[in-house]
Amino acid sequence: MAHIHFIGGEKGGVGKSLTARVLAQYMIDREIPFIGFDTDRSHGALMRFYSGYASPVVMDHYEALDVIVEAAAEQPERRILVDLAAQTHDALVRWMDDAGVINMADEMGMTIHYWHVMDSGKDSVDLLQKLLDRFGTGLKYVLVRNQVRGNDFSTLEQSGEQARALQLGAQIVSIKKLNETVMNRIDAGSSSFWKAKTSHDSTDGGLGMMDRQRVKMWLRDVYREIDDVGV
Numbered sequence: 001m002a003h004i005h006f007i008g009g010e011k012g013g014v015g016k017s018l019t020a021r022v023l024a025q026y027m028i029d030r031e032i033p034f035i036g037f038d039t040d041r042s043h044g045a046l047m048r049f050y051s052g053y054a055s056p057v058v059m060d061h062y063e064a065l066d067v068i069v070e071a072a073a074e075q076p077e078r079r080i081l082v083d084l085a086a087q088t089h090d091a092l093v094r095w096m097d098d099a100g101v102i103n104m105a106d107e108m109g110m111t112i113h114y115w116h117v118m119d120s121g122k123d124s125v126d127l128l129q130k131l132l133d134r135f136g137t138g139l140k141y142v143l144v145r146n147q148v149r150g151n152d153f154s155t156l157e158q159s160g161e162q163a164r165a166l167q168l169g170a171q172i173v174s175i176k177k178l179n180e181t182v183m184n185r186i187d188a189g190s191s192s193f194w195k196a197k198t199s200h201d202s203t204d205g206g207l208g209m210m211d212r213q214r215v216k217m218w219l220r221d222v223y224r225e226i227d228d229v230g231v
Contacts, residue, residue, distance in 0.1 A: 050192060141171070142229055173226060
Protein backbone atom coordinates (compact mmCIF):
# COMPACT_ATOMS: atom_id res chain seq x y z
CA MET A 1 0.00 0.00 0.00
CA ALA A 2 1.30 3.45 -0.89
CA HIS A 3 1.49 6.13 1.80
CA ILE A 4 1.55 9.89 1.28
CA HIS A 5 2.41 11.98 4.32
CA PHE A 6 1.47 15.67 4.20
CA ILE A 7 3.11 17.76 6.93
CA GLY A 8 0.88 20.79 7.44
CA GLY A 9 -0.68 23.18 9.89
CA GLU A 10 -1.19 26.23 7.69
CA LYS A 11 0.08 28.66 10.33
CA GLY A 12 3.68 29.78 9.93
CA GLY A 13 6.21 29.03 12.66
CA VAL A 14 4.46 26.08 14.33
CA GLY A 15 7.18 23.58 13.43
CA LYS A 16 6.04 21.96 10.18
CA SER A 17 9.53 21.93 8.72
CA LEU A 18 11.00 20.57 11.96
CA THR A 19 8.48 17.74 11.86
CA ALA A 20 9.28 17.02 8.22
CA ARG A 21 13.00 16.91 9.03
CA VAL A 22 12.42 14.53 11.94
CA LEU A 23 10.29 12.24 9.76
CA ALA A 24 12.92 12.28 7.03
CA GLN A 25 15.63 11.32 9.52
CA TYR A 26 13.35 8.68 11.04
CA MET A 27 12.83 7.02 7.68
CA ILE A 28 16.57 7.14 6.96
CA ASP A 29 17.42 5.61 10.33
CA ARG A 30 14.68 2.98 10.03
CA GLU A 31 15.76 2.23 6.42
CA ILE A 32 12.30 3.07 5.07
CA PRO A 33 12.54 4.19 1.43
CA PHE A 34 11.01 7.60 0.82
CA ILE A 35 11.10 10.67 -1.35
CA GLY A 36 10.42 14.18 -0.11
CA PHE A 37 8.64 17.09 -1.78
CA ASP A 38 9.17 20.64 -0.55
CA THR A 39 6.52 23.29 -1.25
CA ASP A 40 8.29 26.24 0.40
CA ARG A 41 9.80 28.34 -2.37
CA SER A 42 12.08 30.43 -0.15
CA HIS A 43 12.91 28.46 3.01
CA GLY A 44 12.42 24.83 2.08
CA ALA A 45 13.71 22.73 4.98
CA LEU A 46 13.78 19.40 3.15
CA MET A 47 15.69 20.96 0.27
CA ARG A 48 18.09 22.56 2.72
CA PHE A 49 18.70 19.74 5.18
CA TYR A 50 17.88 16.61 3.12
CA SER A 51 18.51 17.71 -0.45
CA GLY A 52 19.50 14.22 -1.51
CA TYR A 53 15.99 12.99 -0.77
CA ALA A 54 13.80 15.92 -1.82
CA SER A 55 12.49 17.82 -4.83
CA PRO A 56 10.68 21.17 -5.01
CA VAL A 57 6.94 21.36 -5.73
CA VAL A 58 5.06 24.49 -6.79
CA MET A 59 1.61 24.50 -5.19
CA ASP A 60 0.23 26.82 -7.89
CA HIS A 61 0.66 24.22 -10.63
CA TYR A 62 -1.48 21.11 -10.67
CA GLU A 63 1.04 19.31 -12.85
CA ALA A 64 3.64 19.62 -10.11
CA LEU A 65 1.24 18.36 -7.44
CA ASP A 66 0.21 15.45 -9.66
CA VAL A 67 3.79 14.21 -9.41
CA ILE A 68 3.19 13.46 -5.72
CA VAL A 69 0.46 10.90 -6.43
CA GLU A 70 2.25 9.53 -9.47
CA ALA A 71 5.40 8.95 -7.42
CA ALA A 72 3.38 7.05 -4.81
CA ALA A 73 1.71 4.89 -7.46
CA GLU A 74 4.96 4.09 -9.26
CA GLN A 75 6.69 2.69 -6.18
CA PRO A 76 4.10 1.85 -3.50
CA GLU A 77 6.76 0.64 -1.08
CA ARG A 78 8.33 4.11 -1.02
CA ARG A 79 6.82 6.65 1.37
CA ILE A 80 6.03 10.13 0.08
CA LEU A 81 6.82 13.00 2.45
CA VAL A 82 5.40 16.44 1.57
CA ASP A 83 6.42 19.49 3.60
CA LEU A 84 3.59 22.00 3.14
CA ALA A 85 4.48 25.67 3.42
CA ALA A 86 2.23 28.04 5.37
CA GLN A 87 -0.90 29.28 3.61
CA THR A 88 -1.12 26.32 1.22
CA HIS A 89 -4.34 24.76 2.55
CA ASP A 90 -6.62 26.32 -0.05
CA ALA A 91 -4.37 25.29 -2.95
CA LEU A 92 -4.20 21.75 -1.57
CA VAL A 93 -8.00 21.57 -1.27
CA ARG A 94 -8.52 22.84 -4.83
CA TRP A 95 -6.10 20.27 -6.21
CA MET A 96 -7.68 17.43 -4.24
CA ASP A 97 -11.20 18.47 -5.28
CA ASP A 98 -10.47 18.97 -8.96
CA ALA A 99 -8.65 15.67 -9.32
CA GLY A 100 -10.75 13.65 -6.89
CA VAL A 101 -7.58 12.69 -5.08
CA ILE A 102 -9.21 11.12 -2.03
CA ASN A 103 -11.55 8.93 -4.09
CA MET A 104 -8.69 7.90 -6.34
CA ALA A 105 -6.56 7.04 -3.33
CA ASP A 106 -9.34 4.79 -2.00
CA GLU A 107 -9.61 3.01 -5.34
CA MET A 108 -5.85 2.51 -5.54
CA GLY A 109 -5.42 1.38 -1.93
CA MET A 110 -3.36 4.49 -1.18
CA THR A 111 -3.37 6.06 2.28
CA ILE A 112 -3.14 9.83 2.71
CA HIS A 113 -1.83 10.94 6.09
CA TYR A 114 -2.02 14.53 7.33
CA TRP A 115 0.34 15.50 10.15
CA HIS A 116 -1.28 18.62 11.62
CA VAL A 117 1.52 20.43 13.44
CA MET A 118 0.35 22.60 16.33
CA ASP A 119 1.70 25.07 18.82
CA SER A 120 -0.21 25.79 22.03
CA GLY A 121 -2.22 28.70 20.64
CA LYS A 122 -5.86 28.97 19.64
CA ASP A 123 -4.99 29.57 15.96
CA SER A 124 -3.77 25.98 15.68
CA VAL A 125 -7.04 24.71 17.14
CA ASP A 126 -9.07 26.82 14.72
CA LEU A 127 -7.04 25.47 11.81
CA LEU A 128 -7.59 21.92 13.04
CA GLN A 129 -11.34 22.55 13.05
CA LYS A 130 -11.11 23.84 9.48
CA LEU A 131 -9.15 20.76 8.44
CA LEU A 132 -11.59 18.32 10.04
CA ASP A 133 -14.60 20.18 8.65
CA ARG A 134 -13.19 19.95 5.15
CA PHE A 135 -11.84 16.40 4.99
CA GLY A 136 -13.68 14.45 7.68
CA THR A 137 -12.84 10.78 7.38
CA GLY A 138 -11.00 11.26 4.09
CA LEU A 139 -7.57 11.55 5.70
CA LYS A 140 -5.62 9.78 8.42
CA TYR A 141 -4.71 12.46 10.96
CA VAL A 142 -1.74 12.81 13.24
CA LEU A 143 -1.89 15.71 15.68
CA VAL A 144 1.65 16.89 16.33
CA ARG A 145 1.87 18.75 19.61
CA ASN A 146 5.08 20.69 19.14
CA GLN A 147 6.42 21.48 22.61
CA VAL A 148 9.20 23.51 21.03
CA ARG A 149 6.46 26.17 20.60
CA GLY A 150 4.86 25.73 24.03
CA ASN A 151 3.80 22.85 26.24
CA ASP A 152 0.38 23.94 27.52
CA PHE A 153 -2.15 22.36 25.17
CA SER A 154 -5.17 22.91 27.43
CA THR A 155 -6.81 25.12 24.77
CA LEU A 156 -6.71 22.19 22.35
CA GLU A 157 -7.91 19.70 24.95
CA GLN A 158 -10.80 21.88 26.10
CA SER A 159 -11.92 22.88 22.60
CA GLY A 160 -13.41 19.53 21.74
CA GLU A 161 -11.46 19.41 18.47
CA GLN A 162 -8.87 16.97 19.81
CA ALA A 163 -11.65 14.64 20.98
CA ARG A 164 -13.35 15.03 17.60
CA ALA A 165 -10.11 14.18 15.79
CA LEU A 166 -9.61 11.11 17.98
CA GLN A 167 -13.12 9.94 17.10
CA LEU A 168 -12.05 10.14 13.46
CA GLY A 169 -9.12 7.86 14.22
CA ALA A 170 -6.46 10.51 14.73
CA GLN A 171 -3.29 9.79 16.67
CA ILE A 172 -1.17 12.17 18.73
CA VAL A 173 2.58 12.74 18.60
CA SER A 174 4.41 15.04 20.99
CA ILE A 175 7.73 16.58 20.03
CA LYS A 176 9.68 17.60 23.10
CA LYS A 177 11.74 20.76 23.18
CA LEU A 178 15.40 20.37 22.26
CA ASN A 179 17.86 22.76 23.87
CA GLU A 180 17.52 26.01 21.94
CA THR A 181 21.26 26.57 21.59
CA VAL A 182 21.71 23.08 20.16
CA MET A 183 18.87 23.55 17.67
CA ASN A 184 20.24 26.91 16.61
CA ARG A 185 23.66 25.40 15.95
CA ILE A 186 22.13 22.58 13.91
CA ASP A 187 20.16 25.07 11.85
CA ALA A 188 23.12 27.43 11.41
CA GLY A 189 25.18 24.57 10.00
CA SER A 190 22.32 23.35 7.75
CA SER A 191 22.98 19.94 9.29
CA SER A 192 20.83 16.87 9.04
CA PHE A 193 20.04 15.34 12.40
CA TRP A 194 22.31 12.43 11.47
CA LYS A 195 25.21 14.82 10.99
CA ALA A 196 24.35 16.67 14.19
CA LYS A 197 24.46 13.51 16.28
CA THR A 198 27.56 11.96 14.69
CA SER A 199 29.93 14.70 13.43
CA HIS A 200 32.83 15.64 15.72
CA ASP A 201 33.96 18.50 13.49
CA SER A 202 32.83 21.72 15.19
CA THR A 203 33.82 23.74 12.11
CA ASP A 204 31.41 21.73 9.96
CA GLY A 205 28.22 21.92 11.99
CA GLY A 206 29.36 19.32 14.47
CA LEU A 207 28.36 19.52 18.15
CA GLY A 208 30.22 18.80 21.33
CA MET A 209 29.99 15.38 22.96
CA MET A 210 27.19 16.29 25.39
CA ASP A 211 25.18 18.17 22.78
CA ARG A 212 25.42 15.17 20.44
CA GLN A 213 24.09 13.06 23.29
CA ARG A 214 21.20 15.49 23.79
CA VAL A 215 20.27 15.16 20.12
CA LYS A 216 20.40 11.36 20.36
CA MET A 217 18.11 11.33 23.41
CA TRP A 218 15.73 13.83 21.82
CA LEU A 219 15.48 11.77 18.63
CA ARG A 220 15.02 8.59 20.66
CA ASP A 221 11.99 10.10 22.41
CA VAL A 222 10.46 11.45 19.19
CA TYR A 223 11.08 8.15 17.40
CA ARG A 224 9.17 6.29 20.10
CA GLU A 225 6.19 8.53 19.42
CA ILE A 226 6.45 7.93 15.66
CA ASP A 227 6.85 4.18 16.22
CA ASP A 228 3.45 4.17 17.94
CA VAL A 229 1.84 5.96 15.00
CA GLY A 230 3.64 4.15 12.19
CA VAL A 231 4.52 5.51 8.79
